[in-house]
Structures are given as C-alpha cells and as structure tokens.
Amino acid sequence: MYAITGITxxxxxxxxxxxxxxxxxxxxxxxxxxxxxxxxERGCEVALADMDDAAALSAAFDGARGVxxxxxxxxxxxxxFPEALAVISAVRTALETARPGKAVCLSTxxxxxxxxxxxxxxxxxxxxxxxxxxxxxxxxxxxxMENAAWDxxxxxxxxxxxxxxxxxxxxxxxxxxxxxxxxxxxxxxxSWDGRRVVxxxxxxxxxxxxxAACFASILGxxxxxxxxxxxxxxxxxxxxxxxxxxxxxxxxDGFNEGWIEFEGDAASRVKGEVELETVLRxxxxxxx
Numbered sequence: 001m002y003a004i005t006g007i008t009x010x011x012x013x014x015x016x017x018x019x020x021x022x023x024x025x026x027x028x029x030x031x032x033x034x035x036x037x038x039x040x041e042r043g044c045e046v047a048l049a050d051m052d053d054a055a056a057l058s059a060a061f062d063g064a065r066g067v068x069x070x071x072x073x074x075x076x077x078x079x080x081f082p083e084a085l086a087v088i089s090a091v092r093t094a095l096e097t098a099r100p101g102k103a104v105c106l107s108t109x110x111x112x113x114x115x116x117x118x119x120x121x122x123x124x125x126x127x128x129x130x131x132x133x134x135x136x137x138x139x140x141x142x143x144x145m146e147n148a149a150w151d152x153x154x155x156x157x158x159x160x161x162x163x164x165x166x167x168x169x170x171x172x173x174x175x176x177x178x179x180x181x182x183x184x185x186x187x188x189x190x191s192w193d194g195r196r197v198v199x200x201x202x203x204x205x206x207x208x209x210x211x212a213a214c215f216a217s218i219l220g221x222x223x224x225x226x227x228x229x230x231x232x233x234x235x236x237x238x239x240x241x242x243x244x245x246x247x248x249x250x251x252x253d254g255f256n257e258g259w260i261e262f263e264g265d266a267a268s269r270v271k272g273e274v275e276l277e278t279v280l281r282x283x284x285x286x287x288x
Contacts, residue, residue, distance in 0.1 A: 002026055002064060003026075003047070004019075007026075010146065014178045016028065018186075020043065025044075025045070026039070029060045051087045052086045054090040057090055057091060063098075064098065064101065065100065065101045068104050071088070071105075076244065081120060102135040109173060110260030110262075112263045113260055115250065115254065116247070117260070119251055137187050137197070138195075140199045144180075145177075145202065148161075149286075155223045156284075161212055161215065163227055165207075176279050180200060183272070201272065202276070203272060208225040208227075
C-alpha cells in the first residue's frame with residue numbers, strides 16, 4: 001500500500017490515479033474526510049492527518065510500502081520559514097516512527113541553491129529528510145506549466161500576457177503536473193538505497209514568448225508577452241496582499257539570473273511527455 005499526501009491536488013491526484021491504474025493499493029492522506037470521499041469511492045483507504053501533526057501522519061504512514069510527501073505551498077512565509085519547518089519536523093518524526101519502505105518527496109528545481117528564496121522551503125526539507133536512514137527520493141520538477149492559468153483571461157480578453165520571467169525569449173525548464181505525478185508514481189514502485197535526486201522537465205524548454213504564441217494558436221487571435229518591470233514587483237505583490245514580497249522576488253530573480261537551475265547534467269534528467277499546447281488547451285477549456 002502507498003500513502004499519498006496532497007492527493008486532492010493536481011500532482012497527488014495524477015500520482016494516485018497512476019497507481020490505481022496499475023492496480024496498486026492507495027491510502028489517501030487528507031485533512032478533511034469529505035475531501036477523501038471521492039478517493040474512497042475509487043477504492044482507496046482514507047487517513048486523516050494535517051501535515052504538521054506528527055502523530056496523525058505516523059498513523060497514516062504505518063504499514064506503507066512507500067509514502068509520497070507533498071508539503072503545502074506557503075507563498076507568503078514568515079521570516080525563517082516557520083510554517084515549512086513545522087511541517088518538516090512532523091514529517092520527519094512520522095517517517096522515523098512509521099518506517100515505511102521508502103519515501104518520495106516533491107521538491108523543486110534549484111533546491112540546491114545557496115541563496116535564500118521562496119523555494120528554500122524545499123531546500124530545508126531535503127536537508128532534514130535526506131539524513132533519514134531509509135530510501136528517500138527528492139523529485140525536483142521545473143516550473144509548472146499550469147502556472148499559465150493566470151494568463152488565460154488576459155490572453156483571451158486583451159491579447160497580452162504579463163511575465164515575471166525575463167527576458168521574454170529565454171527558455172525555462174517547465175513541466176506539466178501530469179508528468180510530475182506519473183514520474184512520482186514510477187519512483188514509488190522502484191527500489192533503491194539511500195538518498196537520490198530526480199530532476200524533471202518537459203519535452204522542451206519554454207519561454208514566455210512561446211506561451212504567448214501557443215495561446216495565440218489556441219485562441220485564434222494575436223497574443224504577445226509583456227515583461228513586468230522589475231522595479232514594480234515589490235509594490236505589485238504588496239497590492240495583492242503579500243506581507244513580505246522578498247522571498248518571491250528572490251525566487252524570480254533566481255530563474256531570470258540562472259542560479260535556480262537543475263543541479264545535474266542534461267543526460268541524467270528525466271523528460272516529461274506532455275506538451276505545452278496540451279496543458280494550455282486544458283486551461284482554456286477549463287476557464288470556459
């Protein structure tokens with residue numbers, strides 16, 4: 001049996017669906033029993049646990065052949081990342097207590113970066129969980145293609161998508177969440193010893209101009225990308241309710257300046273199967 005956290009999200013859902021399609025038993029770890037109902041109807045066990053509750057997580061992981069860890073995303077963390085540290089502590093205690101056969105943790109591209117930024121929350125997770133005496137894999141995907149969901153309305157209505165990724169013609173490692181879930185499911189069914197890192201990107205790298213051109217093709221109207229001026233980022237994030245925009249700005253700088261990148265060489269990297277057009281068409285259709 002495989003215990004899956006984050007199962008109600010796109011990555012966790014894709015992972016669980018892949019395991020069920022392979023006739024593997026799945027335990028859905030959810031915070032709310034109502035959210036687990038759909039998975040129970042598909043034949044999953046359901047366990048209730050908050051990600052910062054070590055005792056509940058220990059029970060949810062007990063007897064598992066493998067566990068998938070998807071830490072909640074905190075986009076406006078307090079200084080020092082206390083929210084992430086609370087989850088990391090609970091997850092580490094639960095893994096040490098339950099001793100599942102292996103664990104796969106969703107990390108991120110650039111988790112090895114020394115510079116502090118929003119993604120440092122995943123760096124801290126790797127540093128803490130990587131010391132466990134059990135097989136553990138950190139899956140480091142690139143930028144999610146589904147982040148373009150924010151661009152559907154502006155592309156359709158104005159023919160312009162605004163981008164923090166710059167310059168606009170710079171290709172960035174991106175990947176579909178369906179590929180992340182599929183690869184994670186494959187990792188859970190593998191055997192290995194110790195700590196490993198798996199880096200994942202899509203079939204090809206994608207620039208903001210590529211996203212605009214793809215929207216243009218799908219919508220049948222001209223669409224162009226427009227760079228958001230770097231000096232306006234702080235005020236813009238604050239206007240959206242962000243208490244401290246610095247970690248987010250540092251993350252974006254990392255992508256634009258190139259220090260948020262994959263650690264290994266291209267030959268060792270896993271390539272996804274889902275193309276950008278497939279993801280954007282789904283986003284457009286979903287937006288109505």
